[in-house]
Amino acid sequence: MGNVLTTTEPGSGADPGQWSGLGQLERDLVLTDEDFTQIRKLIYQRAGIVLAEHKREMVYSRLAKRLRHHGLIRFSDYLARLARQPEAREWEEFTNALTTNLTAFFREMHHFPLLAEHVRQASGPVRLWSAAASSGEEPYSLAMTLLESLGPKASDARVVATDIDTEALARARAGVYPIEQVRKLDEARVKRFFQKGKGRHEGFARIRPEVSSLVDFQSMNLLAPQWPVKGPFDAIFCRNVMIYFDKETQARILERFAPLLKPNGLLFAGHSENFSYISKVFRLRGQTVYTLASHR
Template sequence: MGRILSEPRDGSGEGGAWATGNQIERDLILTDADFLRIRELIYQRAGIVLAEHKREMVYSRLARRLRHHGLTRFTDYLTRLERQPDAREWEAFTNALTTNLTAFFRETHHFPLLAEHVRHAAGPVNIWCSAASTGEEPYSIAMTLLETLGGRAANARIIATDIDTDALAKAQAGIYPQEQVRKLDEARVKRFFQKGTGSHAGLARVRPEVMAMVEFLPLNLLAPSWPVKGPFDAIFCRNIMIYFDKQTQTAILKRFAPLMKRDGLLFAGHSENFSYISNAFKLRGQTVYTLADSGR
């Protein structure tokens, strides 16, 4: 998965901005102080380091929330948030500032490594996908287990978590555009997906036997406790740690270690390097890590 903070998909649409000559006019007021508060709040809530150049994205994404509440100033919106630390709006605030970029079998080299690892596992396989996004990653894991373990896959358990509750709702539905699914091997498409017809034409749904292997849960990696229980044969934490600072990365890796089986695998994203962050893990190769004391 992974979660990214991206530029707005449409610079003139969802942000309510429009061009007049060389100027960009906006109907909502976002001050420098507001932007600084937003950066501090998303860091406190989700550990995400929001770069200075993301100001346009922030305006675009949060403008919807201001309009939903009939507000015109970001200052008023942020004041409401801070006065209600347990309000559900915090969930909408966090969801708005996270965008999910993922695909089925993304970073393909990880899945043969996973297959080889679980093929020799003793007892039921237990895997945690810690940044599940809209579900493509945990479903890819489930498909890999079904292909590798056969009947043993029925006893496997995949926990899929994410901070973005909107993304999790899409993941639980298991419905995707057919053009996204067509990128897969034809045999996989036939085995693991149902083709939509009628009002569902152009869509594909993950088959029930695949969906049944995955349990989706909301989880903030900064939360003091996690609703997951190891030990895990593998933890997928791909393309999310790059948006945390080193202190947050170190703390998360420290919490991962006791949740893993002694020979468990930790999968990172292609641009992530944990070797210089934590002494709890050592690089096995191809952005895959094992516990430093695993003996491997």
């Protein structure tokens, strides 16, 4: 644990004057202002993520386990270690630790009926891209939508799923989720697309092969000069990731999305993202759904 509360349990007979507020945390690791500034700079350079000033506690708690793993007590020593080894795998651990993964199956439900209608009208094999795949819930939701919408033709479709977080991608490839998370879906989808775990896997559910076979996972940094994905795509899902980038980075990524979409392709954004004022490449079609401005 990165932070330890300094309070005493109620009813212990401790002197009330010795109680401290819940917001006061005792730290065993040293994070200076200079360290925090350097971390913000490095994660921006590495992943385009803009960390606000108020994210200091998050940075401390998420990177603390990396320091303890290496037997360090000062963040400055950890940063020096990274600087000495520019190609070390620890950079991957650093990035993974500071990447936020909040996702769910069929998150922002209103997107999926529109996607289903769009792919039914598509010509040729359908290709979709989940550009922030996280632990797999989104790309698997896309694959389920393809199976429901296209029937036997879905076998020719593909979902490309990319993310910068390699640990999240490992969980995505495994396709195993807590049963409580899966039960939030309607019963028909659970029965069709998941296998219930037994024995040591009790309490978990696994994505069925007919779903997972449609998804190709690969590691990718949206800031990389070259992307390993090739279009054209019928739709690109880039939801709830652009909020971590500054406007300049957002505009640059949107411009790179454009040539990877089919002329009538769709770009799906997160509920709190608005691309209309960032780039003229896309125009708003519906609720957080965009199409190429050149397409009418």
